[in-house]
Amino acid sequence: MIISMSPGATAEDIASVVDTVTARGCEAYVSQGVSRTIIALSGAVEQIGSLDLRGVAEVRRVSAPYKLVSREGHAERSTVWVGPVPIGPGTVTLIAGPCAVESPQQTLEAAQMARAAGAVLLRGGAFKPRTSPYAFQGLGEAGLKILAEVGAETGMPVVTEVVDARDVDLVASYADMLQVGARNTQNFTLLRAVGRSGRPVLLKRGMSGTIEDWLLSAEYIAQQGNLRVVLCERGIRTFETATRNTLDISAVPVAQRLSHLPVLVDPSHSGGHRDLVLPLSRAAIAVGADGIIVDVHPRPSQALCDGAQALVHDDLRELAETVTAFAPLVNRIPAISPLTLTGHAARVPVGA
Template sequence: MVIVMGPDAAPADIEAIVETIGAAGGEAFVSRGVSRTIIGLVGDVAQFSALDLRGMRGVADVMRVTAPYKLVSRDNHPERSTIRVGGVPIGPGTVTLIAGPCAVETPQQTLEAAEMAKAAGATLLRGGAYKPRTSPYAFQGLGEAGLRILADVREQTGLPIVTEVVDAHDVELVASYADMLQIGTRNAQNFALLQAVGGVGKPVMLKRGMNATIEEWLMAAEYIAQRGNLDIVLCERGIRTFETATRNTLDVSAVPVAQRLSHLPVIVDPSHSGGRRDLVLPLTRAAIAVGADGVIIDVHPHPEQALCDGPQALVDGDLDELARVIREFPPLVGRTAAGDALASA
């Protein structure tokens, strides 16, 4: 950390800080400039954070210089990680397509969506049995019945399944069915839930909070990692901005930025960020081009009857183009589509 003293800080103010830091087991280096004095702190940052350094006499600003996350940081783990979900890799060499219905509604709808997904090149099936909805009057998902449908469809299609968990106390149940647990954007700082998925032996896909900075997103991942689970895939899904033409604003820059700060894979959700079917394919292309390790996409056999987010689901006519994008774009960024990676394995 660095403490910047105000222009009117007295020598005694500076001494007081040096003593406080020393008492906390750290060391303070004082650099006296013409108009300002700067004090560099060396030691355990977590300990310094608890001190009210900003409240001390003469202090103008306190700045952190190291990342507050450790386990997910690339500082100590320079090589980018590959996470395997039921054998399917998500990582720097591939582009993984995860697709399926937003919500599991019926066995028939889920199977049809899974077959659409597979035909487009998907190697993992998404589908929600527990749906966090803004309105208490909206469809909240089928619960365990939905998990059973997903398990049946996995049986029929061979696609491992990714599904959301919304309550810490459902984690074991959901993990008993799922190949990968999903934490949604509204739970991105539900720390009880993050800790719970940290204690279970299944990979986790962590969506970025729609209001989370990249640093907060990595801190949320650190919560999971700190409980012993490092099989985490980060998912950018749009942030909240002033623009209303799209549901959220897909922050494509976050993909290379997060990949540079963390060794974890980063994928993109082009369906929920825009909230509009006509944006899904352009944003999928942008996601792969910017360097995402995968994309997760809503498909639905009959979106006009969907119980959740029908307006953004891709339909049959879009899937040929999705398949083409998944096939043709990865080589241009030095990757293979995960489907081809499996096929050639």
């Protein structure tokens, strides 16, 4: 069962509802979005009839196992804001940057290339979960500092991955959005920790996960009070070897039908080859994705991680043209950020 609070509901109104349903034998999970609070109930929900309490807009039964992120309880699709940047219906948001932070110069060059192509969020990995224990694992906190400095210089809020629940507070002190990667989609301790962080979360789909698995992972985050979750389809593991992963393009409209959360596509990690990124980006926008996230590197042949899929200057010019041309065809506009006009990114306090 879901209780939707009215946009003007106060903290006292929410507390009154929680006290009432708890007294009737239910557990209440309060999750806050930009303009509305949703309360999910479990337990003796049959004891909850109509709630004639101040601030309650609607009480609805939800059949989906993911209560808070389901469209059954939140019919309108959500927009998640990362600082001044929107991700959601009506826009196509471009996120770009190096797969891994290697040095201040490499990160700055990649960020400048990304910004010139119309990117409004800077991605980059300071902690890198790798299949091989001998592969480059990232620079850690030193990489976070580089990302924060480059983000401030270029005017782009930072998106970066956190791989360990113990590092959530550290990463959140530098980043504007936390990413949970495919290998950690069902790391439930980590999901709860990022849910409590106060930061928006970019949740990638597990490489062997169903769409329901993916949405239930998002529910773990939402249950901690954080509805600012963005889903990212990054390809799934199949028998095909011609691509790094198989991009499940149908997952975009399916996830949007089932959940109110925004859905991005990662054409870099799905295709795994530079020449596939642009065609897959076109497909993503055409099918209705709320944005794309791509790898950029000034010298891909020297990259310490995933150089084969990183875009360079000519690719980025074509990507910019693609976003500009395709977005209006699906009744959207490219997302913009006022920060990129000034080149100064203001840090967003945790919990904002």
